[in-house]
Amino acid sequence: MIDFHTHILPGIDDGSRDVDMSMAMLREEQSQGIHTIIATPHFYANRRSINQFLERRQHAFEKLQTALEKEGKSRTSLDSTEGKSRLPQILTGAEVYYFAGMGRADQLPQLCIEGTDTILIEMPFDQWREDQFRDLKTIIEKQHLTVVLAHIERYPEFQKSMRVWDSILELPVIPQLNTGNFLKKDSFFSRNKKRRFCLQMLKDHSEVLLGSDCHNLTSRVPNLAAGRAVIAKELGEEVLHKSDRTADRLLSA
Numbered sequence: 001m002i003d004f005h006t007h008i009l010p011g012i013d014d015g016s017r018d019v020d021m022s023m024a025m026l027r028e029e030q031s032q033g034i035h036t037i038i039a040t041p042h043f044y045a046n047r048r049s050i051n052q053f054l055e056r057r058q059h060a061f062e063k064l065q066t067a068l069e070k071e072g073k074s075r076t077s078l079d080s081t082e083g084k085s086r087l088p089q090i091l092t093g094a095e096v097y098y099f100a101g102m103g104r105a106d107q108l109p110q111l112c113i114e115g116t117d118t119i120l121i122e123m124p125f126d127q128w129r130e131d132q133f134r135d136l137k138t139i140i141e142k143q144h145l146t147v148v149l150a151h152i153e154r155y156p157e158f159q160k161s162m163r164v165w166d167s168i169l170e171l172p173v174i175p176q177l178n179t180g181n182f183l184k185k186d187s188f189f190s191r192n193k194k195r196r197f198c199l200q201m202l203k204d205h206s207e208v209l210l211g212s213d214c215h216n217l218t219s220r221v222p223n224l225a226a227g228r229a230v231i232a233k234e235l236g237e238e239v240l241h242k243s244d245r246t247a248d249r250l251l252s253a
């Protein structure tokens with residue numbers, strides 16, 4: 001299992017506060033059977049340059065890596081001989097908030113998930129516009145990147161007109177859904193509506209990715225396994241296999 005959207009790196013955004021929290025989140029992901037986690041800290045072009053972001057991300061990643069190495073050394077040989085499952089592998093990425101002109105930003109590939117041409121983009125929580133469609137089209141056609149749209153279920157409520165939405169969804173973009181939508185927690189009505197939307201998305205689209213979008217261990221928790229269990233119950237295991245194949249394909253590209 002791959003968690004495609006997380007804020008697990010310590011102290012870089014509104015996700016994990018520190019290394020201890022990141023380690024606890026990692027253990028939680030491990031206990032759910034997740035083998036790979038994409039770390040996708042927020043990137044806002046109006047706050048930092050891409051270089052500054054990459055530097056900060058590297059720093060956060062190294063802090064976590066140091067803690068992981070320490071833990072590795074403190075493990076007893078008994079742990080390894082009993083084949084205790086290893087903590088998930090972390091790949092660095094970003095949740096890139098849309099910015100005007102991003103289609104032509106030549107540093108954009110540096111924000112892709114490491115080793116891939118796949119970029120996770122967070123769209124504005126507002127009526128989508130024609131120029132935003134054009135930017136996404138340019139990213140796909142001129143920069144040859146694969147665009148994943150973060151938590152696609154969060155945008156429809158802002159679309160008074162669905163014209164641009166429809167055009168964007170006709171592009172070869174890959175929608176990503178947050179698994180929390182499958183678990184009742186918020187007000188019943190809004191959650192139910194989003195849940196129906198997400199299930200429909202999984203039925204209608206050949207390629208959909210899943211992520212927990214976890215930020216911590218209290219309010220926005222790693223919940224991939226629980227969300228997947230609901231999907232399996234509602235739509236059958238094959239939908240999950242299909243999503244796993246998409247994730248594998250993107251990471252091996």
Ligand SMILES: [Fe+2]
Pocket residue numbers: 005006007095150213
């Ligand atoms: Fe996120």
